[in-house]
Amino acid sequence: MSGPGQVLVLNAGSSSLKYQVVDPASGAAPVQGIVERIGSGAARLTHRDPGGTSDRDLDADDHLAALAAVHDALDGSGIGERDLRAVGHRVVHGGPRLTRAHLVDDAVLAEIEHLARLAPLHNPPAVEGIRSARAAYPCLPQVAAFDTAFFADLPPAAATYAVDRALLEREEVRRYGAHGISHEYVAGEAAALLGRAPEVLSLVVLHLGNGASAAAVRGGRPVDTSMGLTPLEGLVMGTRAGDLDPGILLHLMRHAGLGLDELEDLLHHRSGLEGMAGRHDFRDLLAAVDAGDEAARTAYDVYCHRLRKYVGAYLAVLGGADAVVFTAGVGEHVARVRADALDGLSALGIEVDPARNSSDDVGARLVSTDSSPVAVLVVPTNEELSIARQAAAVLAGRL
Structure with a gap:
């Protein structure tokens, strides 16, 4: 060794x-x-x-x-x-x-x-x-x-919740984000794949695993992200709902008699794909979709709809992007999610190449057409390598 x-x-x-x-x-x-x-x-x-x-x-x-x-x-x-x-x-x-x-x-x-x-x-x-x-x-x-460190300097417009300011300051409530170790690593690898400096790029990074999050990255730094105070906000996940009207929780407390522990269990373990379709493993979900299961079909459509909405929102936040980047288990390995989530976005400059997207290639790669103004990339994440590098930097006095 x-x-x-x-x-x-x-x-x-x-x-x-x-x-x-x-x-x-x-x-x-x-x-x-x-x-x-x-x-x-x-x-x-x-x-x-x-x-x-x-x-x-x-x-x-x-x-x-x-x-x-x-x-x-x-x-x-x-x-x-x-x-x-x-x-x-x-x-x-x-x-x-x-x-x-x-x-x-x-x-x-x-x-x-x-x-x-x-x-x-x-x-x-x-x-x-x-x-x-x-x-x-x-x-x-x-x-x-x-995981929150990458998002520590989010602009106040993105980090601040529109609730009583004094209360939020006292309780240290803001958008902290998550998956930052992955988002930072993948943004750097995407820049290397494109052969350009991170400082000149605008990226939408989609970390899609059992937990899922999106980040808008400009010049190597995040300007928005989907997860919030906790990892419950944002995209649809395996067992977490992502974005949710908080009035739903008040309604369930008042009319369904759910207490805090039951709500926490609901939000963390009985929502998302699991809540909609009774399965949170994406392989099981796709098998059910292909078998004609309507609940699974709806869950899959909700998942892709939420992704598409965030991509569009972050293109607006960034004023356009150089690339949309997919990573983590689902993002790296499920071609149909990449295709379906970006379907119909050619007016926004995003065109997925079917052959490239469905190929068995592994590693960092381009899956958009040559004429697509916005590149679509698949970049495997490596959080362990990022952590090891951060540890070495701390010991060397560089962090």
Whole structure:
């Protein structure tokens, strides 16, 4: 394996722990894996290295136990503490103060924990991941990279909600955005694909996974994004509705008797594609659409309609764009979503080439016609590489 320039990147979810050993300079990630179903009594570790893939069941009641298993798996691949430069962590919410990647000390960790009030499903697992990594790798610096950081300098017109100003300032309510690690990385890769400097480009970036968000990026910096105070706003997602009339929630509280916990469960787990069609995996949704399921068809149409609306809105915000960029699981792999979401937008300068769009090519690529004034790109995201690079920059004093 390579030397101590590598960064162990951890992405802790509520019941999972993804990891990669990444070389920030080359982008190589020779060792990676995931621990799933932490705390269920039936955890499982999948580990990949140059020698192949292995799976084994674990007794992992918490993230500390999961990371101990990861530590052992890395040791089996020849990766020990001496081979690593740092541990990098993905944290969803950095709030108004953590607006760049930070070396984690007790104060930074306390702030991340405090911000669980803004990201109750996302920040607590990150805190557990950081604590576990500090215990497992006591000699390594821990660096936190934040999904909200890319959007910290959104223009006030985009960041401000039209609600009582004093109340919002007191509660630190604004548009923070999310998926910023991905949006920033993809915007840079899109510029490289186009052979132009980020500073001269206007891009609409669509991060479409189980969670989904859009960003309008001008000159390498975001000027608007679809997610808001939390990751609940914006595009239709696997289990989240995205944009929603807040009056619906008041109506459900008053007339359906739903309490706060029930509303939170509804918004996070029983909405979006799952709520409309009873399935949140896009492969299952498309199979149901093709089988003639009307609920699935409607859900798919709502999904594409919302995408088309955001593309049009962000073209207006940007005053025109050089490219629309698709990334993440759905954005990278589902050609029909790209085609259907952009269908009928030739008057706005967007023309998808059917053959390019439906090809089996992988990697960053152009899928628009040669004559399309606005390029349509597919750019695979690599949040782990971005986190590793941010960690290296923090340690080098560049952030």
